[in-house]
Amino acid sequence: MQTQKILMEKHAIITGDIVASRSIAPAQKEKLYSDIDEFLHSLQKKWLKEYETYRGDSIQCEVRSPELSLRVALIIRSHVMAYTSEEMKKKILRTQKKSKTSKGYFNFAFDIRLAIGIGEVDFIKRKKISSSDGVAFQLSGDALDSLKEKTRRLVVRTASEPLNTDIEPLIYLLDVLTQKWTQNQAELVLNKLQNKKDEEIARLLNISLSAVYQRKKTAQWPAIEKAITYFEIKMKK
Numbered sequence: 001m002q003t004q005k006i007l008m009e010k011h012a013i014i015t016g017d018i019v020a021s022r023s024i025a026p027a028q029k030e031k032l033y034s035d036i037d038e039f040l041h042s043l044q045k046k047w048l049k050e051y052e053t054y055r056g057d058s059i060q061c062e063v064r065s066p067e068l069s070l071r072v073a074l075i076i077r078s079h080v081m082a083y084t085s086e087e088m089k090k091k092i093l094r095t096q097k098k099s100k101t102s103k104g105y106f107n108f109a110f111d112i113r114l115a116i117g118i119g120e121v122d123f124i125k126r127k128k129i130s131s132s133d134g135v136a137f138q139l140s141g142d143a144l145d146s147l148k149e150k151t152r153r154l155v156v157r158t159a160s161e162p163l164n165t166d167i168e169p170l171i172y173l174l175d176v177l178t179q180k181w182t183q184n185q186a187e188l189v190l191n192k193l194q195n196k197k198d199e200e201i202a203r204l205l206n207i208s209l210s211a212v213y214q215r216k217k218t219a220q221w222p223a224i225e226k227a228i229t230y231f232e233i234k235m236k237k
Contacts, residue, residue, distance in 0.1 A: 008120060009120065009121075010066050010118060010119060010120065010136075011062060011066070011118070011119070011120070011121045011124075011134070011136045012062070012063040012065065012066040012068070012069035012116060012117070012118050012136065013060065013061070013062055013063075013116070013117045013118075013121075013136045013137050013139075013140040014059070014060065014061045014063060014069065014072065014073050014076070014114055014115070014116050014117075014140065015058075015059070015060045015114070015115050015117070015137075015140040015141055015143075015144045016058065016059045016060075016076065016112050016113055016114040016115065016144065017055075017057050017058045017059070017112065017113055017144065018032070018033075018057040018058075018080070018110065018111075018112050019110070019111040019112060019113060019153070021056070021057035024110075029056070029057075032083065032110065033053065033056055033057070035083065036053065036059065036079075036080065037053045039076075039079050040053070040059065040061065040076070043061075043072070043075065043076075046064075047063065047064060047068060047071075047072045047075065048061050048062065048063060048064065048072065049062040049063070049064055050062045050124070050126055050127075050129045051129065052127075052128065052129045052130050054130050059076075059112075060129050060130050060140075061076075061129070062124065062129060065235075066118045066235045067231070067232040067233075067235035067236050068232070069116045069118065069156070069235070070116065070156065070171075070174075070227075070228055070231045070232075071193055071228050071232070073114045073116055073154065074154075074174075074178070074189070074193055074224070074228070075190060075193045075194065076112065076114060077111075077112055077114055077153070077154065077178060077186075078178075078181075078186040078187070078189045078190035078193065079186075079190055080110050080111060080112040081108040081110065081111055081112075081178075081181055081183065081186035082108070082183050082184075082186035082187035082190055083108075083109070083110050083183075084109075084183065108181060108182065108183050108186060109183075111153060111179075112153070113144060113147045113148070113152075113153050113154075114144075114153065114154050114155075115140050115141070115143035115144035115146075115147060115154075115155050115156075115157070116140060116143070116155070116156040116157070117135070117136045117137060117138065117139030117140025117141070117142075117143060117157050117158075118136060118139070118156070118157070118158040118159070118235070119134070119135035119136040119139055119158060119159035120134055120135050120136065120159070121133070121134030121135065121136050121137060122134040135159055139157040139158070139159065140157070142157070143155045143156075143157045151179075152172075152175050153175055153178070153179060154171060154174060154175040154178070155171060155175075156168075156171050163234065166234065167231060167234060170227055170230065170231065173227075174224065174227055177220055177223070177224070181219060184215060185215055185218055185219035186219075187205065188201065188205075188212065188215040188216060188219055188221070189219050189221060189224065191204065191205075192216070192221055192225070193228075198212045198213070198216075
């Protein structure tokens with residue numbers, strides 16, 4: 001097993017677990033976990049240095065840079081919230097066959113808790129990142145544990161308490177906002193977070209450009225975009 005030692009450099013570690021995973025049907029759970037693993041793999045070229053899924057419902061990732069960590073966490077969160085199970089796909093198909101308008105205004109069926117830890121690391125074990133250690137890993141793990149007794153789904157912890165105090169209201173408000181998304185709003189934000197243009201999103205989702213604009217509005221995308229920009233500026237300092 002290759003171990004990479006890295007000193008004095010700030011790293012961003014995201015640790016997460018699926019909310020209420022024990023209540024998900026076994027067949028549905030297997031498909032969900034497999035699809036999440038495949039999605040994380042697709043993020044490696046641009047967003048992630050490394051990732052691991054373990055214990056079935058848990059993930060851990062190293063983001064390519066600390067300033068990208070909030071964007072990547074929201075990419076993962078929006079993917080899970082936009083995830084459509086086979087049962088939901090059948091429901092949508094039945095609705096469409098009855099000539100009812102199906103615009104995707106379904107409440108999300110799945111969610112994930114995510115904790116971002118930003119700091120130095122002692123070592124990182126590639127292909128087995130969950131066995132790594134250091135401040136960033138400890139901050140991320142402890143922050144995730146703190147979420148399990150609360151209704152919050154997103155938290156960021158850094159080694160700087162003044163910085164934590166500065167960004168805490170921002171992260172708290174983002175978490176409240178995102179918990180109100182429907183599946184179609186999460187799907188829209190998932191694409192916007194990956195810098196896709198409105199016209200491209202309209203083609204991908206097979207909806208009109210005006211529908212894209214409406215989903216941006218209802219998902220509060222302008223506010224999310226400003227929050228991410230602010231976070232990225234703070235992390236670069």
